[in-house]
Amino acid sequence: xxxxxxxxxxxxxxxxxxxxxxxxxxxxxxxxxxxxxxxxxxxxxxxxxxxxxxxxxxxxxxxxxxxxxxxxxxxxxxxxxxxxxxxxxxxxxxxxxxxxxxxxxxxxxxxxxxxxxxxxxxxxxxxxxxxxxxxxxxxxxxxxxxxxxxxxxxxxxxxxxxxxxxxxxxxxxxxxxxxxxxxxx
Numbered sequence: 001x002x003x004x005x006x007x008x009x010x011x012x013x014x015x016x017x018x019x020x021x022x023x024x025x026x027x028x029x030x031x032x033x034x035x036x037x038x039x040x041x042x043x044x045x046x047x048x049x050x051x052x053x054x055x056x057x058x059x060x061x062x063x064x065x066x067x068x069x070x071x072x073x074x075x076x077x078x079x080x081x082x083x084x085x086x087x088x089x090x091x092x093x094x095x096x097x098x099x100x101x102x103x104x105x106x107x108x109x110x111x112x113x114x115x116x117x118x119x120x121x122x123x124x125x126x127x128x129x130x131x132x133x134x135x136x137x138x139x140x141x142x143x144x145x146x147x148x149x150x151x152x153x154x155x156x157x158x159x160x161x162x163x164x165x166x167x168x169x170x171x172x173x174x175x176x177x178x179x180x181x182x183x184x185x
Contacts, residue, residue, distance in 0.1 A: 028069060030046070031073045036074075036075060058076055060073045060075060061074050061081065102131070102133070104156075106152060107136065108145075122181075126164050126184075131167070146177070157181070
């Protein structure tokens, strides 16, 4: 609903740049109005359209542009419209599934017990629905024997393969052998 500001100007509501122009902020000579029930009220001049919306005690909200001089505007209660939009956004955000990326770091000479401990942690991440990056770092001249690193990563994956599925195979990235796993469905 249009309400009078302290300066008496009811047609120019302040708005943020990401919102549609409303009332006096609409910059067009002609406005094609769509009623609350979806009926076309017809092209009117800007002044006529503003007077019409004021007579109904509702707002004009620009929803599209027909050509350079004519815009399409809907007549509605702007406060209620914004409330509905925020409620829908909140509902969509609540239903959104968030997956995080977790990382487990290994070395070529990692002990069996340490490998078990890290596999247990990776299993926790996967069961909570997170994506896990397994990084094996080559130190010094270990990079010459990449087959040892690949064997270590394969041993690690064997410990978690009942809950994990390989998303990206192990690939050398500078001094790291990286592999990505995701939870099994």
